[in-house]
Amino acid sequence: MANIKQLSESQEDYLEAIFTIASKKGAARVKDVADSMKVASASVNRAVSSLTEHGYINHERYDLISLTDKGREKASQVIDKHTALTQFFREVLCIDEPEASDAACRMEHAISDTTMDRISFLSRFLLDSTKCGHNWTSAFKAFCIDTQDLQGEDACRCTKA
Amino acid sequence: MANIKQLSESQEDYLEAIFTIASKKGAARVKDVADSMKVASASVNRAVSSLTEHGYINHERYDLISLTDKGREKASQVIDKHTALTQFFREVLCIDEPEASDAACRMEHAISDTTMDRISFLSRFLLDSTKCGHNWTSAFKAFCIDTQDLQGEDACRCTKA
DNA sequence: CGTTTTAGTTTGCCGAGGCTTATTTTTTTA
DNA sequence: TAAAAAAATAAGCCTCGGCAAACTAAAACG
Numbered sequence A, B: 001m002a003n004i005k006q007l008s009e010s011q012e013d014y015l016e017a018i019f020t021i022a023s024k025k026g027a028a029r030v031k032d033v034a035d036s037m038k039v040a041s042a043s044v045n046r047a048v049s050s051l052t053e054h055g056y057i058n059h060e061r062y063d064l065i066s067l068t069d070k071g072r073e074k075a076s077q078v079i080d081k082h083t084a085l086t087q088f089f090r091e092v093l094c095i096d097e098p099e100a101s102d103a104a105c106r107m108e109h110a111i112s113d114t115t116m117d118r119i120s121f122l123s124r125f126l127l128d129s130t131k132c133g134h135n136w137t138s139a140f141k142a143f144c145i146d147t148q149d150l151q152g153e154d155a156c157r158c159t160k161a
Numbered sequence C: 001c002g003t004t005t006t007a008g009t010t011t012g013c014c015g016a017g018g019c020t021t022a023t024t025t026t027t028t029t030a
Numbered sequence D: 001t002a003a004a005a006a007a008a009t010a011a012g013c014c015t016c017g018g019c020a021a022a023c024t025a026a027a028a029c030g
Helices: A009-025 A030-037 A041-053 A069-092 A099-107 A113-127 A137-143 B009-025 B030-037 B041-053 B069-092 B099-107 B113-127 B137-143
Strands: A057-059 A065-067 B057-059 B065-067
Touching (some): A009 A030, A009 A065, A009 A069, A030 A041, A069 A113, A069 B113, A099 B113, B009 B069, B041 B057, B065 B069, B069 B099, B069 B113
Antiparallel strands (some): A057 A065, B057 B065
C-alpha cells in the first residue's frame, strides 16, 4: 500500500465511477465500471489492481469491488468538485447541460482545493441575493446573451449519473 | 501535415513555450524550450518533430524553431485562456500568485472555449462596478477571508514569464 | 447436472511522452 | 583554424493507460 503517490486523472475517474455505482448498488463489478466508463474490462482490471495495491479499493479475484475509507474519501472529494463546478457553470455562468457537466468533468482533476473552495464561495455569494445585494443574474445574462453559440465539446467519460 | 487531430496538453504546452520565447527573442532554440519547460532536450526534439509534421511549427535540423500561422493562432488561444484564467483567479477569486498562475496553467487545457468566454464575461462584469452595480469585492473577501490556508499546489511547467 | 453464456483475468501490443546515453553538428575560443 | 564546448539529434528504455485475444471461473439455463 504505497502511500506516497498522487492519483492520476484516470485513477480518479475510476474511483469516481466505482463510488457512483457502489452508491446505487452497494458494490461494483468490473463490467459495471467498464460500461460506465466506456473502456474495456481489461483496462478496469489493471486500474483496480493498482488502486487496490495503493489502498483505495477492496478487491479479490472474481469478487466485487468496493472502496476503502481512503478510496471513499478521495472519490467524495472528486465528486464534490464535480458537483460544485457543475453548479457554478450552470447557475452562475448560465451554461446549459450537458456542457456544464462535461466542463466540470474535465476540470475536476485540474483544479486545486483552494481554487475550488473559492469558486464554491463565489457561487454561494452570487446566488444568495442577500449577500450579493441585488439580483445580478439577469444583468449578467444580458451581458453574455450573444455567446449562446455553444460549440460541441468533447465527450467525457465521467459517469453520467 | 495531418490536420485531423486534437493537440495534447503537452503539445499545447510546447506551443505556448515556443510562442513566449519567440515573442521575446524572435525564435526559439531547442535548449530554450527545454529550459523553460524543465524537460530534456530530447523530449523537446520529439515534440517539435511532431508539431512540425502537423503544421504548427517551422523547423529544420539544427535550426531555430518558429511557429507557423496555425501554430501562432493555437498558442495565442492557449495563452489567452491562461491570461483570462489568471485574472479571474487573482482579481475575482482573490487568489494570490503564484497559486493563480499555477491554477490557470493546469486548467487552460481542460476548459472549453465557451466556458472560458463566460468566465471572461463574469470577470469583466464583476470587476466593472458600473455593470455589477456595487462594490462586491469587499463583501466577497469578508465572505471567504478564513480560507487563506492556501495549500501548496503542484508546480507546473508553464513558462514562468 | 452438464452445457452454454457471461464475467473476470492474463498477456502482449500500441502510442504518448518522459528519460539517459551516445553521437552528430555547430559554435566558440584559444 | 583546430580543438573544446555547447547544442541538437538519435536510439533505446520506462511508465501509463488504452486495446484485443485467449483463457479461466462463475453463473444461468435447459
